[in-house]
Amino acid sequence: MTSRDRAFRGATAVVGIANTPFHKRGTATQSSAQLTLEAILAAAADAGIDAHDIDGFVSYANDDNEGLAIGAALGAKEIRWSTMVWGGGGGGVAAAVNAASAAVASGQADMVCVYRGISEADAGRQSYSKGHMGPLLSGHGVFAPAQICALRTQRMLEVDGVPASAMKALVQAAYHHAQNNPDAVAYGRPLDPAVYDDARWISEPLRLYDCSRENDAAGAVLVTTAERARELRQKPAYVLSGVQGAGPDWSESVENDLAYTSAGFHPAMVARLWEGAGVKPGEVDVVQVYENFSGPAVASLIDFGFVPKGPDAGRVMQFENLIAPHGSLPVNTAGGNIAEGFVHGFGLIVEAVRQIRGTSPNQVPDAALSLLLGGPMAPSVGATLFGSDAVL
Template sequence: MSERSIRGKVAVAGVGETTYYKRGQSPDAEFLLGLKAIVAACDDAGISPKEIDGFCSFADDRNDPSRLSAALGIKEMNLSSMQWGGGGGGAAGVLQNGAAAIAAGYADVVVCYRALAQGQFGRYGQGPQVPYIQGERAFTSPYGLMSPAQMFAMKVVRFMHEHGIKQEALRALSMASYHHAQNNPRAVMNGKPLTEEKYDNSRWIVEPFHLFDCCMENDGAAAILLVSAERAKDIKQKPAYILGAAHGSGYRAAAPVHNSGDYPSSNFSTVAPHLYRQAQITPEDIDVAQIYENFTGGVLMTMIEHGLCKPEEANDFFQLDNLIAQGGKLPLNTSGGNLAECYMHGLGLQIEAIRQLRGQSTNQVKDAKIALAAAGPMVSPVSTIIYGTEDTL
């Protein structure tokens, strides 16, 4: 692949979030949630919503740019882009696409957004309620594999088997998210701390996932505003620059039926090298990581496939003390993440990465300059991004 890179060309100008709700409890319609998050991101940046000229989303978001443009009074829309993939695999890819458009000169102020009101539109975590099955599901549903948790469980079982990784590693990942949520007033699980005993005694969903290994289901919206590096000099906030971004998956990664050659994988093994090449950093340079927890096992594989930990060191590395903002070796999911802050298909994790570089996290990592934010492990395509402060350019 080429030596071209997005490094330093595009910056995050603003971030915005609505209140985060439990599934079905938003008082607002999904479209209104989306508008509120976008306006909040504009306020944060000090840029009028009318100046937005590009829209990027992911996860088959229902709130299309034409309708948003009309509602926001956008002067002209110059970009509308959707990252493929039904789950949160696109939560970093959406920013990659927006950044690419700015670097190419297609648009000047791009908003990347996700809005979700499951009370209005139905649940994600359930298996589909359909009268017949076809395609790959014809070979999985008869054996009782219906929900995302069930679909991904065996990848994690196999990965843990091959590397001798214990259940306690998953527990530490869950506890890190819950630990950070207790300092984050936005977090849905704020005020609901998790102990080892509570984790161990929680019900199994599908082995190796306890209840607390699985993301929540939430209503809300989040938005991130991107501008060129030149424009970023004039914004209200300290800019976070995109150092690198990558999305994709390896050879036959999604081969049906559970037939990918590299089955026990988060699908980052081919993607992460492109990320580091673009960012011109190594895994050791990362100060803080926000790794999408659809399920804790995915975080485990994502971190290993990003070179943050060797598989044979996993049982030692994945300990709560190593993963917390207060002195941990590699602080992880410092907002509470998808498990304990909000499951906005991972866009909340992207915002937390940016917040860390601004020095605005409720679990601030001292002098954080480089943040990794990876999205949607085990799906295809997955996506991943590295942000840096001005010092890193």
């Protein structure tokens, strides 16, 4: 490990966070741009900064609102950085934070906003997936992410031997956490295990509650230097390490992947995350894992070494282990995409930061290492590890 490899560690921090309310898909009265601007202004207020001082913009998942347009609408004094992460939907959620951190750490910008907004009225459905459903898939009736992830999940269950109970436990944990989160769509709507078991198939082996919701909403977080972060209103959530991309035999390979049941986090990528942060998987306090569907989320936890492969996955993936405050592997502590709300996983960033601040609706005691996993089973995936002052 060279000094260059660790130059990223703790150089930047998230200082402002915000989600707008999660509206049922297609019901928002605001455009995606309006929702995005609302979230950015709320994040700026959270950080205690003037929104005009934001000089960088990053989004992902083919967001309809270019950074230059958002910056102009805000009346930014200067736009020094504007970029979009390629690679499908949730695969860019952590990568967007990494891109913002890279811009700040390299001096290209001072205060970068990461954002994502969806309003079906103007953004439509599945705008993020354009170009990712090639003719080999569509020619055989595969038109939706649920179908692709179902194929991979079925292989994980049948060939790898991961028990279906692992998926159920993840969903139960999400709904459990949502009951303590008044902002969650599933707040006040606990999930009875029997209801989960009896729910209709969406694409076997994925049932209704295995699938993420879609909402009209937006989110924003602000990234700045560690030095400035210490002077602002909120407790900084330092970016310790970040990885993104696609390994060999992945990316836009149209289902020819040898590692077919992987979430896409290949071993070299995982090793870089831990090496860059200088920590081990067992030291992580809490995980926010992108669950477009429950099966891929389980695969992410396996890829990162939190959960053993095969039948032994069921030993760790149990409801009691996955819930805050005292589970051994608390996950999706605000409800996640499945039970809090879905804006391509943006709420997972916000909750990862809340855990470091100590303000989560399901707080893990003294959380110092909070991991965000984005993807999974997308053409590109990513991860970001946040830390508190205690681990710098």
